[in-house]
Amino acid sequence: MTTIYHNPACGTSRNTLALIRNTGEEPTIIEYLKTPPSKVDLIKMISDAGLSVRDAIRQKGTPYAELGLDNLQLSDAALIDAMLAHPILINRPFVIADKGTRLCRPSELVLDILSRPQQGAFTKEDGEAVINAEGQRVAQAQ
Template identity: 75%
Template sequence: MTTAVTIYHNPECGTSRNTLAMIQNTGIEPNVIEYLKNPPSRQQLIKMIADAGLSVREAIREKGTPYAELGLDNPDLTDEKLLDAMLKDPILINRPFVITPIGTRLARPSEVVLDILPETHKGAFTKEDGEKVLDAEGKRIV
């Protein structure tokens, strides 16, 4: 199935890998953008953050990044300064962002992506850590 789905992906990240696998479990082959190699433009990043209903600060990744060293925890920093830092060092962009015709989400936890995918799952899905997300009929386990 071809549907306009894009994932800003980091193959080193388990959450990102799980999200990609859940998208593929619907039969969709998404447009995969390895954002560390091909970061979004400033306009794309602003739109993704807004469309996901997040603030710029909520879209910054702290863990495993130079967040603290760069002083990005300073509450006086403007969105423009935070965006500058994210674009200069894309590891600061939280992941994975997923864009579908249904909506845009920062898929953390990865099963958040299910909210913006069509209900065409191909059976059960279990995350890398063993957590079951979909049952044999492709229905969400809550």
């Protein structure tokens, strides 16, 4: 079973959810701004994704600067507490799947942790083709 910590206002989150659904699976959707993860779950997600706490904080469009979170002397515990008090600071979307946990930025990172294959073509909201009609990942120009 796949779980996505989702923000429906975020294009990356919407694309990630659509990629999960393109496998034929309907994931558990947690709108984390309404239902934030517990402290234990947040710490586990960050750790399981192989991120530092600072890597899991969203800066753009959040009270990051106003809260002084750019202070590099702040402990991970202080940053976690800020994320729990202001869930908008939790970067998104986190996805927990059979093959692991990822912060799916860009959205196609979700493909690395899904067990089921893509079932058809998929194009991101911005028009970027990600999956072809055969369900295979489209090679991106470097």
